[in-house]
Structure formats: structure tokens, C-alpha cells
Amino acid sequence: MxxxxxxxxxxxxxxxxxxLAMDDxxxxxxxxxTDAESAATSAGTISSGYCGDVPVGPIGVALALFVDKSAEDALFPGARAAKSVNGAIExxxxxxxxxxxxxxxxxxxxxxxxDMKAILADARKKGADK
Incomplete structure (x- = not known):
């Protein structure tokens, strides 16, 4: 050793x-x-004459799919840094x-x-609980 x-x-x-960098x-x-959600709801739809909630259009659906597929990439740097910091302290x-x-x-x-699959599952569970 x-x-x-x-x-x-x-x-x-x-x-x-x-x-501090992790906070940023x-x-x-x-x-x-937040920005992706705002863009999805602002993108509009091709339907007209609706009552109630505004339907999600094809751009909103595409943005939602993009965010879902890129969630692991977006969360990985923070998860990697947290694991490294905690390991260094331990x-x-x-x-x-x-x-x-x-x-x-x-x-x-x-x-x-x-384990990004576990981290994403936990994040989705917390999001569903809100």
C-alpha cells in the first residue's frame, strides 16, 4: 500500500x-x-378551438423526449462530484x-x-410525490 x-x-x-461549484x-x-418546460409549453400546438388545458404540440413532445433522454447526462456531473467529495471526506x-x-x-x-439509474429513479419518484 x-x-x-x-x-x-x-x-x-x-x-x-x-x-460551491456543485451549488452553481x-x-x-x-x-x-425549468427552461425546457417553459419552451415546451410556449411552443404551442397545431390544434385550434380547445377548451381546458392547452394541448401539448409536437415541439413540446420533442422537448420532453429530449429532456427525458438527456437527464442522465445532465445529472451525471453533479452525482460524480458528490460521490468524489463524499469519498474524499470519508x-x-x-x-x-x-x-x-x-x-x-x-x-x-x-x-x-x-449509479445513475438509481439516482434518476429517486429523482422521478420525488418529482411524482410533489
């Missing part, structure tokens, strides 16, 4: 900066969804407590890609 030389205050500083990214992803905590084996395990687990 390689030697470890972690600066907990350095890890804290870097993870704080990454957290979350705002952008939220705006992406590994550092194990290091501070002298458990280098657990620190190495936390580091290896953080390197794995996030």
Missing part, C-alpha cells in the same frame, strides 16, 4: 470549493429543466483515525461511477 500523507485542512478546503451546477441543471476521516485500510476502501468506492 502506498504511503499516505493527507492534509485534512487541505481536503476540507478543496471539498468546500467543489461544493445544481442551479444550472434546475434552470435547464477517506480522510478514516486516515485521521488511523484506519488506512478503510481509507483505501473509501477511496476505491469513490472512484466508481455513480
Amino acid at each position: 502506498p504511503a499516505w500523507d493527507i492534509s485534512p485542512s487541505g481536503v476540507d478546503s478543496v471539498t468546500s470549493l467543489v461544493g 451546477l445544481a442551479k444550472d441543471v434546475k434552470a435547464y429543466g 477517506a480522510t476521516n478514516h486516515y485521521v483515525h488511523g484506519d488506512l485500510e478503510q481509507a483505501a476502501t473509501a477511496q476505491r468506492n469513490a472512484e466508481k461511477a455513480p
